[in-house]
Amino acid sequence: MVTELKSSPVAGKKFDHFKGLSMVLLGAVLWGVSGTAAQVLFQHDGFDAGWLVCVRMSIAGVLLLAGISMKSGPMRSIAVWKDKRDALRIVLFGIIGLLGVQYSYFASIRYGNAATGTMLQYMGPIFITGYLALRQRRLPSISQCVAVFLALAGALLLVTNGDVRSFSVAPLAVFWGLVSAMTLAFYSLYPQSLLRKYGAATIVGWAMLIGGIGMACITPPWHFTGHSSFGAWWLVCFVVLFGTLIAFYVYMSSLKYISPSEASLLSCGEPLSASIIAVACLHVQMGLPAIIGGLCILVTVAILALNRRKDR
Structure with missing residues (x-):
């Protein structure tokens, strides 16, 4: 009996840690699947990326x-x-951060595919590393330099499929993917003090609603274009509820049980799940060089996440 009482707190901590890992993986997979769902809406049903971003952010924020x-x-x-x-900072965060990263990500998928858009977005840590190096006036570490090299090499392989003489991905997909990476860096760095003061749920909720309203000024939700069907609207519901609201909730809730560095590391499941589903379900063709490029970007995220963990 005494042994059981002594071991139960340890077992409880292990269970909580496992629960946290499972939650962040679930959130990452839902984000990846929602990217593939958006690709179907854009390329098969003719939905507009701006309209989907407006509806997704507005409903999830409310x-x-x-x-x-x-x-x-x-x-x-x-x-x-x-x-x-x-108040001014939350408006800037909503427009530049959340709306910027959401629209550019979906625009990259619109002109390319979910796998490429997600992979390019995950170059965001490179911009974070460069910004922090300039701000702190110190050179990046060896591991950070290796990560940057891998990310650049991976992006090159991904967009050219190993043939540098021609892009295998539309230039607009690459452009919006890189914009997505830069806005992801802003999204990660800018709101830190707001998150500590008001809580993540409040800040992201308002930022989503503000971003949705901002997008509505450009693409009003009542200006719908596309093929309306039960399947298409089911995918819209999935993107809003599972790919936005639930994915964010389980990811943020996981931080009660695991460290942010672990959560960042495990979020690699998003590009991995997007690529697997895009290849398996949408028959997106990715040659061996593109696959190697994608793996390079995943390794980049892992290196940077582990490097942050050592710095803590």
Whole structure:
């Protein structure tokens, strides 16, 4: 009996750690699958990327803020607007950060495919590394330099499929993929103080809603184009609920049980799942050089995540 009592806290910690790992993997897989679902909507059903981003962010933002209001009270969800400086920062984060990363990611998928768009987005850590090196006025570590080299080599293999004489991916897909990587870096670095002050759910909820409203000024949700069918609207629901709301919720909840560095490392499941599903279900052709390029980018994320873990 004594042995059981002593071992139970350890077993509980192990279970919580396993639960955290499972949650972040689930979130990463849902993000990857939603990218493939978006590819079907763009290339098969003729949906507009801006329309999907507007609907996705607006609905997810409203649902997330409604959940916060019911759980912690409405005053909790509007606290950020009492400080003018914080209010301006949340608007910038919503437009440049969340809207920027969402639209550029889907635009890359629209002109290319889910695998390429997701892989290029995961070059974001390179921009983070470069920015921090300049800000801290110190050269990147050897592991960071190796990561940058692998990411650049991987991106080259991915977009050329090993033949540098011609791109195997549309130039617009590459352009929007790189924009997605840069906005992902901004999204990761800019809101740190806001997250500590108000909580991730509140900040991301408002940022989603603001980004959705900003996108509505360009592509109103009532200006719908595309082939309307039960299957298409089911995919829209999946992207909004599972690929946005639930994926974010389980990812953020996992941070109660595992460290941010572990969560960042395991988020490699997103590009991996997007690539596997795109190849298996959509018959996207990826040659051996492109596969090697994708693996290089995954290794890049792993190296940078492990490097952050050592620095903590």
